[in-house]
Amino acid sequence: MRNITYVDGDATRPLIAKGRNAVIPHVVNSEGGWGGGTMFTGAVSRRWLAPEHEYREWYRRQVNWEMGAVQMVPVEPRIVVANMLCQVGYKSEQNPHPLRYPALVVAWQEVVQYAKEENADLHFPKLGTARAGGDWDTISEIILQNTPDDVGLTCYRFVHTR
Numbered sequence: 001m002r003n004i005t006y007v008d009g010d011a012t013r014p015l016i017a018k019g020r021n022a023v024i025p026h027v028v029n030s031e032g033g034w035g036g037g038t039m040f041t042g043a044v045s046r047r048w049l050a051p052e053h054e055y056r057e058w059y060r061r062q063v064n065w066e067m068g069a070v071q072m073v074p075v076e077p078r079i080v081v082a083n084m085l086c087q088v089g090y091k092s093e094q095n096p097h098p099l100r101y102p103a104l105v106v107a108w109q110e111v112v113q114y115a116k117e118e119n120a121d122l123h124f125p126k127l128g129t130a131r132a133g134g135d136w137d138t139i140s141e142i143i144l145q146n147t148p149d150d151v152g153l154t155c156y157r158f159v160h161t162r
Helices: 040-047 050-061 101-117 136-145
Strands: 005-008 021-029 070-076 079-087 120-124 153-157
Touching (some): 050 079, 101 136, 136 153
Parallel strands (some): 005 153, 021 120
């Protein structure tokens, strides 16, 4: 049976298998806002400038700006960050679940196709759960149902240290 490997660590520092590449997919919102601080987008920005810059340009231009669209951003020779547009607005009392599951399915399928073409595995946090308000059980089921066995899946549980 297909599974996700869970490891303690930082998804911006993926454990890349020999001879493979890494794609780091994560959810971005429709409002052009890029989270910071303790959110995964903040970790991405602390490591690389390009994903946030490219996302903001994508939002400004609004070209291919639709739910389920994906923006691939190369950040290192063997690593690409995938900005997946799957969140409408921000999490609030009026919008408790801004993650759009159908958009996540479409985006994930595109990411998987790219990973297959690039001989890459997928490395990610519990994407779509925090500010996107998604349910990890539902998200992980989407991931498992839409990823073939030849693409590795590693979910990183960030460990806070002081």
